[in-house]
Amino acid sequence: MAQQMSGVLAAHFDALRYEPTAKRIRVTLAGEPVAETDRALLVWEPRRIVPTYAVPLDALTGQLVPAGAESGSEENAPPPPDGTRRTLDPTVPFTTHSCDGTEFDVVAGEETGAAAAFRPADPDLADYAVLDFAAFGWHEENEPVVSHPRDPFHRIDVLRSDRHVRVEHEGRLLAESSRPLLLFETNLPMRCYLPAADVADLEPSDTVTYCAYKGRASYFSVPGGPRDIAWTYRAPLHDGEPVRDHVCFFDERVDVIVDGAKRERPVTQWSERGV
Known part of the structure; x- marks a missing residue:
């Protein structure tokens, strides 16, 4: 039986999803370089509509500092208003997590402060840190990125x-x-x-x-x-x-x-x- 493509793409909406990108990604925090890599991943947490970036741990120049708490999908995801699954649209901050993992701060330099990072408890993402998009400055190659990364399955x-x-x-x-x-x-x-x-x-x-x-x-x-x-x-x-x-x-x-x-x-x- 033929399947509508939107249904195929939505079939794993409740799963943690990722996609490699060949783009060079440059990340800054308060003007300080944090990471530069061509091995970044686009990551969609469960029920998240738009992706954010995960960067390899060995590409991070900023320091990861444990935030002192583990995150769980039941604890951090906003409750469904009607008992159904909750869609995490772009108005829901990337600091809201819908899968298990550990939260970190990223510190760059002495004066720049800290920003949120997240390491999902998933073996495929074990060597990556998912960064809170709003807290950092982003470039894909030489082009600035606003709001969230562009989705390769969206046009x-x-x-x-x-x-x-x-x-x-x-x-x-x-x-x-x-x-x-x-x-x-x-x-x-x-x-x-x-x-x-x-x-x-x-x-x-x-x-x-x-x-x-x-x-x-x-x-x-x-x-x-x-x-x-x-x-x-x-x-x-x-x-x-x-x-x-x-x-x-x-x-x-x-x-x-x-x-x-x-x-x-x-x-x-x-x-x-x-x-």
Whole structure:
């Protein structure tokens, strides 16, 4: 029987997973070099959507200092709100662990302080330390990495389209365009990026988030309406360059009508509030 690929990839979602990478990875802590290696691993802890990096112990120039506690999956993973398995999406810090292992601090130099590292209790990762991505500075080759490592099984496609897109909130017209850029991203809803000229006046927000594939996002709110309902990339990373200065709305919280058909609102981690 044929199997849908998304199901194949999800079949081991509850397992500790890893994938080697040939990229040269450079890691710093408060400006001090911590590691440089072309033998890093991408590691997904159980139920984790996005990976972080593990570096070989012999590539670490920083010192590993035991943090004084062992981590266990039952102790550290947040409890499921409804009794089902808990998905660890990018809003859950990498310091939250869902497998057994030991926590360490990484110390580089005398003034830089410490940051979290984790050694899973797994023989395939015995010679590696998984580093808390947010605590370090990262480069893949000479390119900076933000938010989390790029997943080799994840991609985005941006396509020009002549579909007619209308965006409303409680009957209020927010945007209308027949020249959208449609962004297709693995395991996420299709997003409609619209030219700024086709969008109603919105108020800039001070909210900022980062995407590993598209870069730094700036947000907009509806005057007298919901906050942080749309975003733009003013200086995107290379994968997101086609949508530079275009505006995209959260399909989860507005009505998006494409070619006269109202799209069903997707349910994601952004359904309730801004990211």
